[in-house]
Amino acid sequence: MTEALTPQAWQAIWLTLKLALITSLLLMVVATPLAWVLSNWQHKTKPFVLSILALPLVLPPTVLGFYLLVAFSPQSTLGGAWVSITGHPLAFSFEGLVLGSLIYSLPFALQPLYSGFTQLDRRYLEVAQTLGLTSFQRFFKVVLPLCKAPAIVAFGLSFAHTVGEFGVVLMIGGNIPGETQVLSIALYEQVEALQYQDAHALSLCLLIFSFLLLTGLYRFSGKGALGWNLASR
């Protein structure tokens, strides 16, 4: 089957994996403290904030992509700042894709983490506090190890979601091989160009990969996540 994949296809695969990995890692760094803060925060505006953060789940990706296109334009604040700092525009670049994917996949990282954090029995933290750990130490030595499973689910889901990203990339990617032509775009191009054989091969590849990824994720989350009995014994 590897012969059936053109070099362009391999390039697209590699680019997709790179995008998904970088996005997921960045999301873990961003979403983890955010989810923690949210899980401890009580305020009457909390439902609004949660809704805003969940919007990318509901918005059509092309709508999101369109507004990103406008925001990335050198004529806008963000795009203009980017060009002046880096010298090239934000749209049609890998960095632009990463930024777009961060927004697009944020709820997929945030939700499992938020869920895991809110389910964490606060008494673990109270005990840690009496033992003398600072809030920083409590977060890294108690919260994170106990919420390892939701964290892995968050990583896996945002990875898988980014691999399947299409609408957003279609709007802001520009279809540049090696830079922004991810798997889903390459597939789309093949179907539109009536290159059905190539499309079949690439789709199969994508399907198998996604299936393996999700299976691993489910196996892990079934065994580990709630097997640790986050509620007290």
Place this chain on the structure above:
Amino acid sequence: MEFSVSLEDRIKLDTHLNSNAKLIGITGPSGAGKSSLLRALAGFERNAQVTVNWHLPQANISEPKIGLVFQQPMLFPHLTVKGNLALAQQYASANAASYAQVIKGCEITHLLDKPIQALSGGEGQRVAIARALLNGPNVLLLDESLSALDIGLRHRVLAFITQLTMQLPMKCIWVSHDLQDLARYSDVMLIIEDQGLSYAGAAQDALYYLNNNSSQEHVFGVLQGCVIFPKELDRHSAPISGVPPHLPDDNNDVGVQEGVGVQESVGVQTGDGTASGLLDGYLCVDVLGHTLYAEAARGGDAVVPPANGDAIKLVITANEVSIDTATNTAATTMSIVNALPCTISEIKRDGLMGNASTSALVLLDVTPKESGKQSQILYARVSQLSLTRLNLRKGMRVVARFKMLRV
């Protein structure tokens, strides 16, 4: 020790306690506010106003370290038992007990490498207590943390904690529903009811309050005495551990009281009248000048056996006590070894819920050998039949007899 805790809708109390109290027992019905009190003391309730003057032995402790053990062990599941203990040690204060001592005292040596999920309820609680102790708290709060331990283990662990409160600058506040435990191991007791304090005072007085104010099926009395060894078998030449049988009031600066009656040979009287000395495993306890005998329970290895002059509390349930109208305490025609001269202070005929029952509760005032000493209260459950047959009345002088106790 001044205590003032106020948390809206959960608990409000203001009290003064004996500064020398090391073990403070708390009891009360469920939902009364006991856990809220402990949580507020630990600083977990932001809305609570808490002012406590702990009167810790070492005055240079600016902010006392407060450890809290919940009823659920709350052991960190991602670490083994050893890992949990190591974490506590990592952040321990300077006055923590030694690792070896705590492991032995809580009897968890065989559990060290186990993962948390493999522990039973009782094992988990012991590990949780050990973890708290290794952290070196100045105040240890136990919220029903011994509920899963069987009676022997409970006693050993409580004895161990008691010993630690003597050795270290540590006080312990513990919540329990087991009145016998509380009577035995608390210096003072707080009774919390309806989000407020119903009674605060010495254990036996609190018990008296409880016995009078709620219908208790299993009434028991507490006698305070101190351990004595007959001179011939005095194994310990070292001075006594220094805790007087009665806690001195804040106003009296009563120092250490020497053990009573060490010089006299108060030994076991055998049939031929010679003093044979103490048999292994039995303790002599002096209560108000009278000698009582108790079987010493096998203490845990970490617990130092009682020394001459140590204060000790004896818990005697009303069912165990019989009344003898023959007033010769020294009579040895019965196998019941313990005898105390008493005066009947009250007879309660009512059973539970006001129904007439077949037995009555007799309150006895134990007469001290030397006049001037304060009496203590003992309870006896007597059948109505015996009441009438013996014509027991208030003010009668009788002898209370009860079998060898286990301590």
Place this chain on the structure above:
Amino acid sequence: MDERASLVVYRQILCCVKVCLWAFFALGVSANVSAKEKLRVAVAANFAAPLKAIAEEFTHSTDVDVVITVSSSGTLFAQIMHGAAFDVFLSADTARVKALIEAGRVSTSDVEPYAVGQLAFVSRSAPITVKELLSRNNDVLSLNSYKLAIANPKLAPYGEAAKEVLEGHARWNNMRQHIVMGKNVLQTYQFYRTGNVDSAFVAYSLVKDEPNVDIVSPRLYSPIVQSLAILIAPATAQDTHFSQDTHFAEDTHKKLDSQARQRQLAEYFVNYLLSKKVQQKIEGWGYKPVSSLSASKE
């Protein structure tokens, strides 16, 4: 509930059901009575606007509703191949329609060009014209941030034409890094409109009203011939008179009748689209009439 009450409730429910059924029926009947004839047309995105205008006029004069589906040629091709029920397909190119012929979906006689597309170049900074872009002296290549957008040559004929223009002057390879591809001309134009690219090759029909538009000379690229296909086969292809079951024969006759009618409507529409009057109109939309093809062939 006692019997009387339950009876009342029962009658109320029955009443409701009757009303609903009646309304349903009435609606259905009225719908049928007022039903206009419908023609289903699928069109590539770039010709959508002109087609809508043309269709409106068609409906006005024939009272036949034209239902328009807009998508990309490639997507429509795939849908048609898998049974999408369109009557007429207006592609952006000729290749897709030829592919339909090769696949046996339509016959050669049912395919016709209907318009000729024009390529245009828009730019908001130097180089302003195609000539400048193609000249060897222009220094955009030194500007890393310069971006030129074209439609994806694999997917859109306008992209192919743009590539041809650049290749013809040996500029394709050294401009590669500056080129951004939109999935179709509309997206290409969108890139330009939002300011994300400095210049773009787009369909003239999209930018005909803008200033700074340079119509690319037709000599620089092969003509963009947009062809259509009638997807309904003529009625004579199926003759069921020899069927044995008369009932069946009756049904197919009915079906044949409606199919024949659809074919008729499709032919009407195509003829309308190819009529001189309409062909002249499409120049106003930025396209060239089909007749211009034969003119350029000379």
